[in-house]
Amino acid sequence: MRSDRNASAPLPLKVAAACGLLFLHLPILLIFVYAFTTEEKTFQWPLPGFTLQWFGVTWNRPDVWSALSLSVRVAAISTLIALVLGTLCSAAVSRSKFFGRETISLLVILPIALPGIITGIALRSAFSLTDIPFSFWTIVLGHATFCVVVVYNNAVARFRRTSGSMIEASYDLGADGFQTFRHVVLPNIATALLAGGMLAFALSFDEVIVTTFTAGQQQTVPIWMLEELIRPRQRPVTNVVAMVVVMVTFLPILLAYYLTRDGDQIAGSGK
Amino acid sequence: MTPAVSFQGVSRHFGAVKAVDALSLDIQPGEFFAMLGPSGSGKTTCLRLIAGFEQPTAGSISIFGERAEGVPPYRRNVNTVFQDYALFPHLNVLDNVAYGLMVKGTGKAERHKAAEEALALVRLPGYGARRPGQLSGGQRQRVALARALVNQPKVLLLDEPLGALDLKLREDMQEELKSLQKALGITFVFVTHDQGEALSMADRVAVFNEGRIAQVGAPQDIYQKPATRFVADFVGSSNVLPPDFVQRWSGQKRWGSLRPEAIRVNLGGGAKGNEGVAARLVATNYLGATTRLALDADGLRLHATVPAGSALPREGEQVTLSFNRESLHLMEEGA
Numbered sequence: 001m002r003s004d005r006n007a008s009a010p011l012p013l014k015v016a017a018a019c020g021l022l023f024l025h026l027p028i029l030l031i032f033v034y035a036f037t038t039e040e041k042t043f044q045w046p047l048p049g050f051t052l053q054w055f056g057v058t059w060n061r062p063d064v065w066s067a068l069s070l071s072v073r074v075a076a077i078s079t080l081i082a083l084v085l086g087t088l089c090s091a092a093v094s095r096s097k098f099f100g101r102e103t104i105s106l107l108v109i110l111p112i113a114l115p116g117i118i119t120g121i122a123l124r125s126a127f128s129l130t131d132i133p134f135s136f137w138t139i140v141l142g143h144a145t146f147c148v149v150v151v152y153n154n155a156v157a158r159f160r161r162t163s164g165s166m167i168e169a170s171y172d173l174g175a176d177g178f179q180t181f182r183h184v185v186l187p188n189i190a191t192a193l194l195a196g197g198m199l200a201f202a203l204s205f206d207e208v209i210v211t212t213f214t215a216g217q218q219q220t221v222p223i224w225m226l227e228e229l230i231r232p233r234q235r236p237v238t239n240v241v242a243m244v245v246v247m248v249t250f251l252p253i254l255l256a257y258y259l260t261r262d263g264d265q266i267a268g269s270g271k
Numbered sequence: 272m273t274p275a276v277s278f279q280g281v282s283r284h285f286g287a288v289k290a291v292d293a294l295s296l297d298i299q300p301g302e303f304f305a306m307l308g309p310s311g312s313g314k315t316t317c318l319r320l321i322a323g324f325e326q327p328t329a330g331s332i333s334i335f336g337e338r339a340e341g342v343p344p345y346r347r348n349v350n351t352v353f354q355d356y357a358l359f360p361h362l363n364v365l366d367n368v369a370y371g372l373m374v375k376g377t378g379k380a381e382r383h384k385a386a387e388e389a390l391a392l393v394r395l396p397g398y399g400a401r402r403p404g405q406l407s408g409g410q411r412q413r414v415a416l417a418r419a420l421v422n423q424p425k426v427l428l429l430d431e432p433l434g435a436l437d438l439k440l441r442e443d444m445q446e447e448l449k450s451l452q453k454a455l456g457i458t459f460v461f462v463t464h465d466q467g468e469a470l471s472m473a474d475r476v477a478v479f480n481e482g483r484i485a486q487v488g489a490p491q492d493i494y495q496k497p498a499t500r501f502v503a504d505f506v507g508s509s510n511v512l513p514p515d516f517v518q519r520w521s522g523q524k525r526w527g528s529l530r531p532e533a534i535r536v537n538l539g540g541g542a543k544g545n546e547g548v549a550a551r552l553v554a555t556n557y558l559g560a561t562t563r564l565a566l567d568a569d570g571l572r573l574h575a576t577v578p579a580g581s582a583l584p585r586e587g588e589q590v591t592l593s594f595n596r597e598s599l600h601l602m603e604e605g606a
Contacts, residue, residue, distance in 0.1 A: 165353045165357035166357045166359060168324055168351075168353070169351070169353055169357035169358075169359075169418075170359075170374075171324075171345045172322060172350055173350065173374065174346075174371050174374050174375055176345050179374045183373075183374065184359055188360070
């Protein structure tokens with residue numbers, strides 16, 4: 001609790017806070033700046049010159065487009081799967097009591113607590129054991145493991161705040177299961193699902209580790225970037241793509257924050 | 272006449288817990304019926320059995336002659352006012368009230384008109400545009416009532432309807448519910464642990480104890496002629512008299528009950544034979560209109576209420592108690 005909202009913080013604290021913020025965000029700004037440099041082989045400072053040519057070059061690179069398209073499709077499908085499974089799972093855990101409920105709750109959350117490398121290795125061995133070739137769907141499967149958690153956590157938090165008798169009231173007033181879901185459950189958890197879904201999308205979009213193990217020869221945007229850093233060719237193209245990635249992931253997270261700021265914590269946003 | 276609700280040997284067991292145990296009961300159409308009992312006595316489970324949220328483990332339930340087992344809540348012509356009101360926070364008051372009509376497919380204009388009328392009935396006209404969160408507890412209660420009544424149920428179930436309201440509001444609501452029930456002629460079944468509420472509102476009261484009904488009857492009968500020690504004690508804190516004591520006065524060795532207000536307290540000790548009971552005043556408790564006296568009659572603890580302004584003995588003083596033989600009620604329960 002703050003005792004006085006209008007009290008001004010002492011100067012050293014302000015300076016420390018400013019330094020902290022700069023430390024966090026200056027490197028990101030630097031990425032943006034290098035998108036406009038004329039030097040394509042090294043990151044030279046100060047910039048030898050200013051150019052917008054890399055935007056055009058990026059636009060015409062087919063590998064950028066295929067990576068971007070793969071990332072967007074993977075993120076969209078993983079999010080969709082996570083929305084369905086996460087909602088069903090959270091409803092089951094918070095709406096009913098059954099043997100092993102706590103265990104299931106823990107098992108669902110586990111993938112986000114486990115290091116990605118474990119999930120990745122586990123999935124890879126599972127795929128090779130069962131002779132499943134790497135494909136679009138193996139990436140989606142890998143991403144869905146942690147996307148489900150984000151949706152689940154958000155939905156569970158919301159379910160906990162919704163009165164259980166509300167669903168009974170809906171039945172009582174003549175609504176069947178489907179009508180109750182549509183008119184009562186969904187409107188009450190909609191913002192939580194939206195927030196969870198956007199976070200899941202953002203997480204999937206910039207995931208590297210699990211993807212490395214499940215993608216085979218395919219390149220999502222982050223994987224493509226790593227490759228680009230090793231082969232120095234038209235380096236600022238990477239920076240241009242990085243800018244786009246920041247935009248694509250930042251906007252949904254910001255939106256999710258605004259949608260749920262009255263009460264819900266955005267669970268799992270730390271990954 | 273077909274009963275509005277009929278229980279035939281109904282049980283509802285949760286594992287080893289017998290929430291409702293082999294219970295039979297008929298509730299008549301148009302009746303204001305109270306289910307009274309302490310928490311865990313099975314009264315709320317009974318209400319949920321009528322609503323359809325619970326299914327009986329054994330026995331059969333019928334609502335206006337139709338078998339109710341296996342019929343889901345949304346296909347029963349019964350509506351509930353929930354203890355926590357359970358209003359939908361994402362809908363405004365008008366859409367809350369119109370919800371039942373909306374899921375039945377009634378047109379928007381028609382259902383909003385019906386909802387307005389229901390709101391007027393519970394004296395909340397013009398509140399339709401507000402959100403449930405903007406209403407007081409008493410107003411939410413009325414909205415919940417309107418939301419149930421708009422469906423024109425054959426039976427209205429009320430789960431501790433006044434539990435969350437403060438005293439003044441509760442008294443107002445008691446009268447209002449009663450007159451509403453009279454005007455609409457709908458069967459009201461309400462659950463409460465407050466014996467005063469049950470006695471003042473209901474046409475008939477069922478007193479629940481441990482999954483069974485200890486007694487059913489008009490409030491006067493329940494109050495004046497309790498069937499068991501439990502009823503005597505739970506409804507209005509009667510003096511429960513042991514068989515030996517009762518035998519002295521009635522000749523029958525049965526448990527008896529004596530209302531505190533039926534006892535006359537005479538100053539001065541020295542009771543002889545069967546003329547009175549010698550007792551010692553232990554404590555006095557001033558209640559406004561009456562004063563409640565705690566008395567010790569040779570080891571038997573008795574309570575008496577005397578009107579305000581009576582001459583009172585001092586604490587520790589010896590008194591003589593007397594009462595009319597007719598006011599001593601012999602309970603069905605034997606020695």
